[in-house]
Amino acid sequence: MTGIFLPFDLHVAIRWVGPARSWLPCSAGAEPRRPPPPLDDARARLKPYFWRLDGEEVNPKRVSLNGTLEVSRKRDGGGDGVYQCAVRHHAGVVLGNPVHLKFAYMDKQFSKHPENTTIHRGQPVALSCNISSGPPASITWLKNGEELLRNSRYHILDTQLLIMDARSEDSGTYSCIATNQPANRSRVSPSGRLNVLDTVEDRPAGLLEVYHESQILTPRGSLVVLPCPVVGWPRPKLIWHLTPPGERSSELETTDEILILRNLELDQEGLYTCAVEDQRDLMKTFNVTLTTPVNITHPPTSKEVQRASTVRFNCTATGKPEPVITWYKDGQPLVLAGRINLRTSADGSQIQLVISGVTSDDAGKYHFFFPL
Incomplete structure (x- = not known):
């Protein structure tokens, strides 16, 4: 009995391709040390290369003589999956690197886009922009038809534009552009008008609903943004706590509503909690965990x-x-x-x-x- 470890890519990463057709070369994970002799007569009728999709052999007519596979998206949207080639030779079969192929796409309509909104000065506001897309579309924000100029009060949170401490100069018409490069598509959202009233109004404390991930897995050295914007007037005070793994919770010195962790290290790992002072029922948590790459020890x-x-x-x-x-x-x-x-x-x-x-x-x- 012979067992052979094939050192191909350990992670089957997703490869996004254009919306219609792609070609996959056969990249073997372990090549024979010398050219294999010809197949015997009984096997000569078989092509040396063949492919499997999710474990099932694909039509050999789509495989070229050099092992390249032509992959087309089906009318029902099928064609995605894990592809793996193999090479027949005198000692058996050599497996190639698996490829998780997905065809890029983007919907015609936005599921969320900026809407007409009126707020009072000094309050935070979040404008949404979301469209179904694979891979996720990159978002560019526009104000009054021009690309939005960034400043310290503007934070882009995946599918939202968060504006802190709104001012009268933030009033205007907002829209977004979604771009999917593999699909070669770009769409402009409907626009919404933001009106910032130059007055303040008594309002009970609360947490502004914004997009956030509660479980954050990220490598060392990353930049992590923890959004916890607070609404209300007079402006409520925010309290942050950090509970490192296996340790007690401690209060952080900052009261910022957007906590930014730069160049993340082990001493910043743990459970972060933000809460409105004297109203601990108004709280939000973020579990920040550092990841380390896979290392094969045996x-x-x-x-x-x-x-x-x-x-x-x-x-x-x-x-x-x-x-x-x-x-x-x-x-x-x-x-x-x-x-x-x-x-x-x-x-x-x-x-x-x-x-x-x-x-x-x-x-x-x-x-x-x-x-x-």
Whole structure:
């Protein structure tokens, strides 16, 4: 029995392509050390290259002589999925790098766009702009038909423009432009008028509803924006607390309604809570977690074993969040049951794929990857 670890990309990242057609070259993850001899007569009728989509073999007519696959979007929107090529040679099959292909798209209509809004001076306001798009469209904001000039009171939050402490000069007509480069499409939203009254008005305290992620996974060195805008007059005071992992909560010195974490480090990781002073029912939380790349500490190696014996393939990796390992045999998901299971080594340092009572059916190429 021979087991071969194929060192292709560990993460099957999404590749966005144009809305109609694409071509995928076959990039093998492990090439033979020398050119393989010709296939025997019984196999010569088979093309050396073939492709699978989500585990199912695709029509060989779409595969060129050099292994390139022509992929077209179907009328029903199908065609997306994980593609993987393979190369036949005298020793078996070499698997290529998997590709998660998606066809780019963008709707014709905006699901949210700026609407006519009137507020009093000194209050925050959020204008929305959202359109269904894959990959997510990049958003450009316009004021009175011109690209919006940024300042310290303007914050772009994914699908919203947040204006803090509104002033009379913020009055105007707002719209947005959504652009999807892979789809080669760009759309301009309907516009809405923002009127800022140059007066103040007594108003109870509250939290302005804005888009935010409560679970934030980000690598070290990132910039993280935690929005917690407060409405009300007189202006309420905001209190921030940080609870590091496994430690007690402590109050932060800042009272800013937009907390910006720059060049994120381990000492900034934890649960952030913002709350209106003396009204702790008005609160919002953000769980900021630093991620670390996957590192393979014990990769599998090729093995030859006797029939009816037991074989072990090591596959241990570290990372944050903890990696989820998926095993494959000859390009097909491996069913873990009965004789084939995952076990932890005696010293607890390694995770192993264990195959007991090896038979000839177990021979093949075993590999793994970490899905995103």
